Amino acid sequence: EYNHTVDKVNRYGMEIGEQTQTVMVGDHGIACAPEQQFGQTRNPLDFKEIFFDDQLAVAMSVEEGDDKDYQIAFEYDLNAKPPFTKNRRFRLYAVSGFCVCLAITSLILGTIILFREQPEAAGIEMDLNSGAIWEAKVEMAGINVEKWFVQFVSVVPGASNTTSIAHRAARWIISEDPMKLQYYAENLIQRYLLVLFYLTTTNDGKMPWRSCNEPKSGENSSCIYNRFNRVPNDTIVYDLIEKTSWLSGKHECDWVGNMCDENNRIRALHIMGQNITGTIPEDLIHLPFLQSIRLAYNEFTGTLPTVFASMRQLLSLEVHGNNLIGTFPSEYFSATLLQTFNILDNQFTGTISSEITKLGDLKGLHIGNNLFTGTIPPEIFNLQYLAFLQLQNNAFEGSIPTEVGVALQLQEFRSEANQLTGTLPSEIGLLNNLMDFRVSWNKLSGTIPPELYNNIYLTHLELFSNYFIGTLDPRISQLNELTYLFLSRNQFKGNLTHLAPLKNLQLAWLHLNEFEGSVPEIMCDATKRKIQLLQTDCFPLRNPPNPCPCCSACCDRNTEICLIL
Numbered sequence: 001e002y003n004h005t006v007d008k009v010n011r012y013g014m015e016i017g018e019q020t021q022t023v024m025v026g027d028h029g030i031a032c033a034p035e036q037q038f039g040q041t042r043n044p045l046d047f048k049e050i051f052f053d054d055q056l057a058v059a060m061s062v063e064e065g066d067d068k069d070y071q072i073a074f075e076y077d078l079n080a081k082p083p084f085t086k087n088r089r090f091r092l093y094a095v096s097g098f099c100v101c102l103a104i105t106s107l108i109l110g111t112i113i114l115f116r117e118q119p120e121a122a123g124i125e126m127d128l129n130s131g132a133i134w135e136a137k138v139e140m141a142g143i144n145v146e147k148w149f150v151q152f153v154s155v156v157p158g159a160s161n162t163t164s165i166a167h168r169a170a171r172w173i174i175s176e177d178p179m180k181l182q183y184y185a186e187n188l189i190q191r192y193l194l195v196l197f198y199l200t201t202t203n204d205g206k207m208p209w210r211s212c213n214e215p216k217s218g219e220n221s222s223c224i225y226n227r228f229n230r231v232p233n234d235t236i237v238y239d240l241i242e243k244t245s246w247l248s249g250k251h252e253c254d255w256v257g258n259m260c261d262e263n264n265r266i267r268a269l270h271i272m273g274q275n276i277t278g279t280i281p282e283d284l285i286h287l288p289f290l291q292s293i294r295l296a297y298n299e300f301t302g303t304l305p306t307v308f309a310s311m312r313q314l315l316s317l318e319v320h321g322n323n324l325i326g327t328f329p330s331e332y333f334s335a336t337l338l339q340t341f342n343i344l345d346n347q348f349t350g351t352i353s354s355e356i357t358k359l360g361d362l363k364g365l366h367i368g369n370n371l372f373t374g375t376i377p378p379e380i381f382n383l384q385y386l387a388f389l390q391l392q393n394n395a396f397e398g399s400i401p402t403e404v405g406v407a408l409q410l411q412e413f414r415s416e417a418n419q420l421t422g423t424l425p426s427e428i429g430l431l432n433n434l435m436d437f438r439v440s441w442n443k444l445s446g447t448i449p450p451e452l453y454n455n456i457y458l459t460h461l462e463l464f465s466n467y468f469i470g471t472l473d474p475r476i477s478q479l480n481e482l483t484y485l486f487l488s489r490n491q492f493k494g495n496l497t498h499l500a501p502l503k504n505l506q507l508a509w510l511h512l513n514e515f516e517g518s519v520p521e522i523m524c525d526a527t528k529r530k531i532q533l534l535q536t537d538c539f540p541l542r543n544p545p546n547p548c549p550c551c552s553a554c555c556d557r558n559t560e561i562c563l564i565l
Contacts, residue, residue, distance in 0.1 A: 131162025134171055147183040148174050155189055155286045156196065166283075168204055169196040178249030190266060191252045193286055197269075198246045200281045209274040210238075212256045214247035221248035225256050228273025228297055236297075238273070261289070268292035275299060280319065282307050289313060296342070297321035304343065306331040313337065320344035320366065328367070333358040342366040344390065354379040361385060368392040368414060376415070378403040385409055392438065393417040400439070405430035412436040416462060420444055429454040438462035440486060445469070453478055462486040464509060469493070477501040488512050488535065496520060496536075496546070507533040511555035511562065515546055524550030539563065 138145055149170060152159040158166040173181065173192050181188050202208050212223040225243040230236050243256035253260035259268035266287055272294060279302035280295060291313050300319065303326035308317060314335060320342045327350035332338065338359055344366045351374030352367070362383050368390040375398035376391065387409045396418040404413070405427025411434060420442040428437070429451020437455070440462045447470035448463070458479050464486040471494030476482075482502050488509040496510065500520035508523075508531065519536055523529055536546040538554035545557065555562035 131164075131167045131171065134175075135162060138175075145174055148188075151183065151189060152192060155193070156283055165199050165204060166196055169199050172199070172247070177247075179251075187252065187264060190287065193283055194252050194255070194258070194266070195247060196283055197281050200283075201276045201278060203278070207277060209246075209271075209276060211274065212243055212245045215245050219245075221245055221250045221254075223256070226273070236273070259292075265289040268294070270294040271298070273297040277301070279303075280305055280324075284308070285311055292316040292318075294318040295322070300324060304329055308332075309335045311335075316340040316342075318342040320346070322346055324348065328352060328372075330355065335359065337361055339385075340364040340366075343370065345369040347371060349373070351375075352377050352380070356380055357382050359383065363409075364388040366390040368394065370394055372396065376401055376420075381405075381407040381410075383407065387433075388412045389414065391415040391418065395419055397421070399423070400425055402427050404428060408432065410434055414438045415442070417441040422446075424449050424452065426451045428452050431455055432457075434458060435481075436460040440464045440466065442466055448473065450475065455479075457481055460484045463490065464488040466490055472496075472498050474498050480504065483507070485509070499523065503529060506530050509533075509535050510546070511535045511537050511553075512557050512560060513537070514557075518547040519549075519551070524548075535562065 135145075149159060152166070152170045152173075156166045158164045159170050161167055169192060172195055173188070177191075177195075179191070181191065185191075198214070199205070202213065205214060211226040215221060215223075221244050223243055223245040225241050226238040227241055228236065229239050244250050244254040246255045248255070251264065252258060253264050253266065257269060257271040258266055259270070260266050267289055268291060269284065269287075270292070273296070276295070276298040278300065280300050282305045284290060284293065285305075285307045290311060292315060293308065294316070296318050297320070300322040302324065304319060304324055306329045308314060309329065309331040315337060316339060317332075318340060321344065324343065324346040326348060328348060330353065332341065333353070333355045336358065339361050340363060341359070342364065346369070348367070348370040350372065352372060354377045356362075356365075356377065357379045360383070363385045364387065365380070365383075366388065369392065372391075372394040374396065376396055378401035380386070380389070381401065381403040384407075386407050388411060389407075390412070392414045393416070396415065398420065399422030400415065400420060402425040404410075404425060408431065410431050413431075413434065414436070416438045417440070420439065422444065423446035424439070424444065426449040428434070428449065432455070434455040435457050437452075437458060438460065441464075443466065444463075445467040448468065450473050453473055453475035456478060459481050461479075461482060461484070465488070468487075468490040470492065472492065477498050477500070479502065481504060483504050484507045485499075485502075485505060486507075486509045489512045492513040492515060494515065495517040496515055496519055497517070499505070499508070500522050505523075510519075515537070519534070519538075523531055523534065531550075532552075534548065534551045535553040535555060536548045536551055537557045538544040538546055538548040538551050539556040539561075541554075544554070548554065551565060553562050553564045
């Protein structure tokens, strides 16, 4: 964790509020920041008389008393010139000068508005000319933006293309950002890349995220963030919490989902469950200190960007719960610092290469709920730090490799809903840290190896819907931490007495087997046991194989019909 407090005046030449950030580095387990005043210009002169050189004096007869209304006579001097205000050339120059001044004034005023006022993002229409028009305006205004673009283009070459979203992001930084960064600001590129990420994933604001989008005109930087949360019963809910909007005037480290270190360098980007569509932007690769990318439970399509594999400090990549396709990218075998790789709940295909052992620091490999085929590579268990392995809901074939016993740090092994065959290897008993073991919905057979009961920290044991036989070994009573036990739809025999000491058991599926005798009475004692869901073959009622007065459901093993009580 990194805890830091940002000074009142930072190195970026602006004031920001005092804040405290907490940064999580590397998620190693499950995924389970002058108005100018212008004067008035007079109207053009109203010329009422025109003088010609050949005009002469005219004498008129005047009645007495009329001299006050008419001039008696005036003389014309051939050498005299008309006043300069009545000169035709002067009048032409005056009108032309006024028009030029008016045009320059309008241009200056428009440029000031462009650079000093932030337009409403939702009203911006991206078209083929918007970038070119913007460049023409700033050039006519004599504003040099080349110093900004030199830096933008150095990381994103497409920023020079006036029709690109990268150019749009540059325009936002230069002329719309309330932060008003200078070209020499230390966080210029970081802020630019995050703006580019937002504009790319929202199609320039036309397809906003679920929450905390760019503030509209009159809104402040605060927003109500819909935080994705999956509760224990696998239901998705959204917690409403107050956060800081993206593209607001606050430092980008404050924007919701961004986590930075004490030097305001972004270390984690976590944007989950915000209904984001399109492909995953590759420009995140230019954030040199980024260690964790979590874009889970959105609606991203396309393939997983292979360029992320070259990010030197990347520790965690989590894109589960999207619509990504393609094969397991071999480029990631070179990401030797990677600790968590989570692509659950997508549509990946192909096989898993034995080269995965190159990921020597890997602790969590989550590739379940995809379309992978082939066998489980034995080499995968040579990963000495591997603690979480999720392979469920694919189409893996073959047996569980005996090499599983080498993965001494393994805490979770999930391979349910595949096409695995063979027996459970006894080497499972070597996994002293194992807490969660699930192999249901396969074609496994044989007995439960006695060594399995050596895993005294086991809390979740799931073996249902296979072809297991035999009895429950008395040593199952040693699994004091066992909370969930799924044994249904197999061919187990014997009695259930060895389950009586399991005081932490909350759920037990024992139905559709060949067990004999009633359920131990103590399992029905609510004062001594925590069991909430219990299912056995307690039908038919007249002669049930496993009488159970406290079962939540009873099944008939002959008809395989279960009734919830």
